[in-house]
Amino acid sequence: MSAPSSSSAEKKPVAIITIGMAGAGKSTFVQRMNSYLHSQNEYRPPYVLNLDPAVTHVPYEANIDIRDTINYQEVMKQYNLGPNGGILTALNLFTTKFDQVLDLVEKRAGEVDHVILDTPGQIEIFTWSASGSIITDAIASSLPAVVAYVIDTPRTVAPATFMSNMLYACSILYKTKLPFILVFNKTDVQPHDFALEWMTDFEAFQAALATHGGTLDSEGEPTYMNSLMNSMSLVLDEFYKNLKAVGVSSVTGDGMKEFFEAVEASREEYTKDYLPELERARKAKEESLRAAKQDSMNRLLKDLAIDRQNPDFVRQDTWDPAEEEDDDDDEEINIIDKSSDPYPGQYVDLTRSRRQEDEKVNWPRPG
Numbered sequence: 001m002s003a004p005s006s007s008s009a010e011k012k013p014v015a016i017i018t019i020g021m022a023g024a025g026k027s028t029f030v031q032r033m034n035s036y037l038h039s040q041n042e043y044r045p046p047y048v049l050n051l052d053p054a055v056t057h058v059p060y061e062a063n064i065d066i067r068d069t070i071n072y073q074e075v076m077k078q079y080n081l082g083p084n085g086g087i088l089t090a091l092n093l094f095t096t097k098f099d100q101v102l103d104l105v106e107k108r109a110g111e112v113d114h115v116i117l118d119t120p121g122q123i124e125i126f127t128w129s130a131s132g133s134i135i136t137d138a139i140a141s142s143l144p145a146v147v148a149y150v151i152d153t154p155r156t157v158a159p160a161t162f163m164s165n166m167l168y169a170c171s172i173l174y175k176t177k178l179p180f181i182l183v184f185n186k187t188d189v190q191p192h193d194f195a196l197e198w199m200t201d202f203e204a205f206q207a208a209l210a211t212h213g214g215t216l217d218s219e220g221e222p223t224y225m226n227s228l229m230n231s232m233s234l235v236l237d238e239f240y241k242n243l244k245a246v247g248v249s250s251v252t253g254d255g256m257k258e259f260f261e262a263v264e265a266s267r268e269e270y271t272k273d274y275l276p277e278l279e280r281a282r283k284a285k286e287e288s289l290r291a292a293k294q295d296s297m298n299r300l301l302k303d304l305a306i307d308r309q310n311p312d313f314v315r316q317d318t319w320d321p322a323e324e325e326d327d328d329d330d331e332e333i334n335i336i337d338k339s340s341d342p343y344p345g346q347y348v349d350l351t352r353s354r355r356q357e358d359e360k361v362n363w364p365r366p367g
């Protein structure tokens with residue numbers, strides 16, 4: 001299955017949000033997607049965003065790069081932060097300008113089939129921060145979106161590591177509610193068939209647990225870890241049903257065709273499941289806003305009705321044609337048209353726009 005080029009003009013591009021543990025191969029995978037899409041006639045080259053402010057070198061040419069906007073070293077110095085706090089603050093600062101990023105992406109939406117996002121190395125910075133949620137929600141409400149959860153296959157051969165990685169993936173799936181693809185990366189080093197087997201055959205996973213030792217304590221009872229993993233694997237069984245899994249090698253390019261087939265299937269899933277839910281949530285929000293407005297209006301009208309019982313108020317509230325010309329003296333409200341502002345993609349150093357040199361603000365740190 002593939003996106004036929006004839007219909008791709010009418011289709012919105014799919015946003016692929018690349019997430020994964022540090023060193024799983026996210027950036028290399030983004031590079032591989034980029035080169036794969038460049039090499040295929042059926043797809044147009046993608047639009048690529050790098051959201052990792054701390055990376056020194058990315059193996060692809062990003063269309064939008066957080067490093068062009070935020071100087072991560074400067075953020076660390078100014079706010080007296082460590083590396084992770086620095087990355088988080090840099091991402092937060094960038095998120096304040098994300099509307100401009102969305103505008104740029106939307107402008108290019110007719111020319112690309114895929115918008116690819118690379119995220120910071122420390123997974124929790126993106127998945128458990130407000131800015132990560134804002135970016136994900138903003139992208140997913142304007143384009144079909146899918147999460148590509150990159151897994152370092154050679155590092156997940158131990159059942160306990162495999163399970164903790166899957167639990168993490170599970171938490172992201174339930175948080176974003178977006179279509180989800182498990183990308184078992186580095187299959188050139190370690191094929192991913194063991195993972196597929198563990199995901200489909202509960203007993204095979206149990207057997208792997210048993211052979212990895214530490215399953216029984218000195219009295220022959222199952223260890224706490226073992227019991228926990230047994231019950232968790234039952235929870236995960238449900239989770240596995242909701243996702244697609246592909247094996248790829250970002251180095252050799254193996255499995256990319258299958259990955260993009262999964263992306264196309266996810267596009268349909270997004271339209272079928274996510275979009276109606278998004279529209280329902282939007283409608284519910286509009287409805288509650290409308291109800292709140294109506295409630296205030298009712299209260300205002302009620303207050304006015306009470307005031308009208310007061311003859312003084314009625315006298316003051318009567319329209320006097322002699323005062324009519326005063327109306328022209330009302331201050332004019334100017335709606336500012338900012339469309340003539342400089343090109344929104346220009347470099348804006350947010351770390352410097354924080355404060356004046358002479359302000360001497362010393363932000364207290366928590367704790």
Ligand SMILES: Nc1nc2c(ncn2[C@@H]2O[C@H](COP(=O)(O)OP(=O)(O)OP(=O)(O)O)[C@@H](O)[C@H]2O)c(=O)[nH]1
Nearest residue numbers: 022023024025026027028121185186189249250251
């Ligand atoms: N053998 C092999 N190595 C890979 C593959 N993909 C990535 N790597 C290697 O894994 C290491 C980490 O890759 P990155 O792409 O930097 O991983 P990342 O997830 O972006 O890393 P951070 O952003 O620092 O968390 C690099 O040495 C890559 O060369 C693969 O498919 N096969």
Ligand SMILES: [Mg+2]
Nearest residue numbers: 026027052121
């Ligand atoms: Mg990276």
